Amino acid sequence: MKRNGRVFAIVACALFAFVFMGAEKAKKAAKPKGEPIRAKIGVISIITGAGAGYGEAITNGIKLARDEVNAKGDVLIDLKIEDSSGKQEQALAAAQKLINSEKVVAIIGPTLSNEMMVAGPEANASGVPIMGTSTTAKGITQIGKFVFRNSLPESQAIPASIGKAVKKYNIRKVALLYGNDDVFTKSGFDTMKEVAEKLKLKILAIEEFQKGQADYKAQLTKIASLKPDAVFCSALYNEGGVILAQARKMGLKVPFVGGNGFNSPKVIEIAKGAAEGLIVATPWFADKNDPKVKAFVAKYEKAYGKKPDQFAAQAYDAFYIMTNALKAAGTADRAKLRDALAATRNFHGVLGKFSFDAERDVVMTPNVLIVKGGKFTIFN
């Protein structure tokens, strides 16, 4: 019994220690004012858990941009990075913490559309500009006038890739394959279907799969038997790579047009030679012939030892859009920053020319890429 008592005491002490650690952090919210505009910007990202790969790229991109901006000296940004673990409750708690404890002027993130659906309304109600860098689902910026995004939604990317592929390969009949339990792949599929119908393509089959599935032979056999001209596939890269490998192995050699989820070097890593001929539309192309892109890629590689992916690039641009708006607003004020952000037009970043439309959504032209010789190249 004595031992039990001691264990309980230890647990209780640990509990109190945690609580006070939390309280200690919460108190520091002072924000000095000087000649350069000083501002605290919050970041909500996935640092632990299943989507941590995305979160790492995003925070890396933001940190790189922060170092560059702070080095110039006219805006000094204090970043507060919070983890959401990819969970809505955590994203909401993180948003509350940034808004109320850290008193940030704006938030970049969260990573997933689901998380934005929860954190967005809170930021909007509190009058804090919030910008998603990887939230591509429908209805994100419609949450409210403080909600922005610079991630190209599927509804703009997919028509570009399908349009080009249809023209080039004279596609008439298609099969659709998508993951139906993920917001991202589901809304990508909705767009694919819409576009296919608009282009009057014959849809031979619509097949579904679930996240983390390992065997797609049932769906692929059915698709192969219908002999489509192309397969439109909405998947994330882990599933997408496997799908490609299995499709090619069973002799389905037609072009694959993928959603944004396919736009990762990991697809080629997983599918190897089977990835040849995959077509994707993407806001980000690392081998683009643009000095801005080259400089960013070089700096990123030097800092983190690998090439930046789309998520790093979008986050990098988002930070610049945010700080440019801060400069335009002239002061770290949430409402003024919002108005300045909403007025962003023709910003030239690593993703190309970028503007917000009247609904604070993205206006830009995506690159259409095809996998050739084991890497993404421009598709004409």
Next chain:
Amino acid sequence: MEWLNPYHLQVASFMLINAILGVSIYVTLSTGQLSLGNAGFMGIGAYTAALLSTQHQVPIPVGILAGSLLAGAAGILVGIPALRLSGVYLAIATLGFGEVLRAVLINWESLTGGAVGVAAIPQMGRVILAWAGDRGFSPESLGLQSNQFISLAVFLILLLCTILTVAFFLRLSRSRVGRAYAAIRLDESAASAAGIPVTYYKVLAFSQGALLSGFAGALFAHATSFVSPGDFTYHRAVEILVFAVFGGSEHIFGPVFGAAFLTVVPEALRSISDYRYILYGLLLVLMMVFRPQGVIDPALLRRVRRSGKGTPA
């Protein structure tokens, strides 16, 4: 009123919702049944409340009530056949139920919106603020900002719900029903021989647990204003189970404490975000090694009461 931080209130609100979920698994466990379907029942409650309020403009309390009752009814339906099973078989069957429900939520797109989920669910606090605002009330008269008021309102509602729930089940445990539950948990055949209608009480406990899960789910929907099938996966079921395993499943304060503690830990450890879930896991492992019955057990409660130095948790 600076100290009243919506962030802290938010975490406290999730603690309370999780505490209700903890009680929900405690109730089924108190008859010796291991159910992993609580995430599914929570989903029923959450979706019912969410859809009623977004598509049919039903008042929030009615939606919450309907969600709880529907989850409870589903509990009876699932409970009657499932309770022919026991132990690990029941756990697997209820886990299956949860996954089936998730698949239904994903595929019944016309009703549930599929994987995209239900957005723009009226949030309790904001509705109360709007309602009070129409009657000339402004939170400034209490020295509060509106976001403080919103979070405080949500917190107080949840606190009331949690206290009532815990009080009800504390009272229940000292009633005829509670004693029957305890008898069934200790020895089913002996309880049956003593004239306790075992099936009746088992189904009752099971549907009480389901009703509570649905209640927590409905509150969750109106606290976060967004639900999607991803919220009610087996991860959630296991999380709920861990509340009871960690806190202790022999007394109602066990899961309540477990839920509160395990919600606070990841938040308090935010400063070391890269490692916090490693610590969380380590904590659970240590727990299993040093105190497999959970933090709080009746012996501990008795000791605390006798020494009179305060109450736990």
